[in-house]
Amino acid sequence: MDAVIGIRGGDEVGELAALVGWLRAERELQGAVQVLRGDIAATELGSGLDVISVAVGSGGVGVALAQSLSAWLGARRSDVKVTVTANGRTVEVDARRVSDPVGLITRILGGDDDPGN
Numbered sequence: 852m853d854a855v856i857g858i859r860g861g862d863e864v865g866e867l868a869a870l871v872g873w874l875r876a877e878r879e880l881q882g883a884v885q886v887l888r889g890d891i892a893a894t895e896l897g898s899g900l901d902v903i904s905v906a907v908g909s910g911g912v913g914v915a916l917a918q919s920l921s922a923w924l925g926a927r928r929s930d931v932k933v934t935v936t937a938n939g940r941t942v943e944v945d946a947r948r949v950s951d952p953v954g955l956i957t958r959i960l961g962g963d964d965d966p967g968n
Contacts, residue, residue: 852906852907852908852937852938852960853904853905853906853907853937854904854905854907854913854916854935854936854937854959854960855887855902855903855904855935855936855937856870856902856903856904856905856920856933856934856935856936857901857902857903857933857934857936858870858931858932858933858934859931859932859933859934859943860929860930860931860932861927861929861930861931862929866927866929866931867901867902867903869923870903870920870923870933871884871886871903873919873923874903874905874916874919874920874923877915877919879911879912879915880905880912880915880916880919883905883906883907883912884903884904884905885903885904885905885906886901886902886903886904887901887902887903887904888901907937907960913957913960913961914957916956916960917952917953917954917956917957917960918953920933920935920944920952920956921952921953921956924944924946924952925946927946930945930946930947931946932944932945932946933946935956935959935960937959937960938959938960938961940959941959942955942956942959944956
């Protein structure tokens with residue numbers, strides 16, 4: 852299963868690039884993080900970063916991803932929101948307004964039936 856991560860707010864391209872570097876520095880996530888780029892429109896010179904894909908399988912990668920995302924969000928100075936899509940569901944985590952991002956993200960990655968708890 853892949854978790855797809857997007858950024859909303861602030862300097863989205865810069866924040867996404869910072870998150871890619873952060874995740875790739877995590878030992879448990881090395882080799883699992885990819886950048887997915889969108890198609891280039893006829894009026895554009897190139898595409899920026901669109902989303903991050905993280906291969907989440909067994910061995911605690913989902914927990915490591917949730918913890919790493921939570922730490923990254925805690926270090927942000929700007930008002931940034933991270934969108935995580937996995938198991939056919941999406942959750943948006945606001946860096947300044949969610950008290951337990953690890954629990955919320957872990958439930959989505961684990962396929963829990965009630966992501967709102």
